[in-house]
Amino acid sequence: MPSSKTRLDKLLGSLGYCARKEVAVLLKEEVITHIENLPLKPDTKVSHEEILFESEPLDPPQGMVILMHKPVGYVCSHDDGEGRLVYDLLPPRWRLRDPKISTVGRLDKETSGLLLLTDDGALLHRLTSPKHKVPKVYEATLDRALKGDEGEIFASGTLILNGEKTPCLPAKLTVIDDTHVTLEIIEGRYHQVRRMFAAVGNHVTALHRSSFGNLTLGDLKPGEYQVIDPLNLAKSS
Known part of the structure; x- marks a missing residue:
């Protein structure tokens, strides 16, 4: 279904390609063209799929969802002062999009x-809200061998983390061996998995999220990403 029409300069500005005042120059230089070579002006009302930038289709419109394999050493923040950002792994212009792309929750x-990252605020809220109970699976390496009662404790829904008053919702522990496990949770509290193991006297030395709802990383290597169909997330929420 064709997208609704909007001013060309507004469209390109919202996608981070250029400032609205730069569109006239880029049109003159034929950087911006119409897919059917129709004449364009900055205020021409166009659909997203009609426009080419440097002879390439435009980036996905608002409502974009990105699935990324986050590497260790990157932070989920918009603050450049915090070090390497997950947004640095995306095309630079994507940081200029309006609405802004943000992470769905955080990985430390x-x-x-x-x-997951998206510019859809309603979707972001839905996926991070505990009431929707989206399962997330983490693979954890532990500093010390399991005692044996952790699975029962995590599943009980009675574990209270340090500094909190409300117990964690039940979580499912699967033991791989004495120091390697997977943990499925339906919340997203601050450093939750690490704090859950700390509460039972252990320490997580490595942590990896392998799934979010029905989504997995597939063949994505650390630092790689792909734009996914938002409809796939309906099954995850």
Whole structure:
């Protein structure tokens, strides 16, 4: 279905290609063209799929969802002062989009794995809200061998993290061996997996999120990403 029409300069500005005042020059230089070679002006009302930039189709419109394999060492922040940002792994112009692209929840600097990003605020809220109970699976390496009662404790829904008053919702622990496990949670509290193991006297030395709802990383290597169909997320939420 064709997208609704909007001013050419507004469209390109919202996608981060250029400032609205630069569109006239780029049109003159034929950087911006119509797919059927129709004449264009900055205020021409166009559909997203009609426009080419440097002879290439435009980036996805608003509502874009990105599935990234976040590497260790990158932070989920818009603040350049915090070090290497996950947004640095995306095309530079994507940081200029309006609405802004943001991560769906966060993975801390030392955690790798599946990270979603979107410019759809309503979708972001839905996927991070605990009431929707979107399952997330983490693979954890532990400093010490399991005691044996962790699975029962995590599944009980009675574990209270340090500094909090509300217990964690039930979580599913799967033991791979004494120091390697997977943990499925339906919340997204601050450093939740690390704090859950700390609460039972252990320490997570490596953490990787392998799935989010029905989504997995597939063949994506650390630092790689792909734009996915937002309809796939309906099954995850």
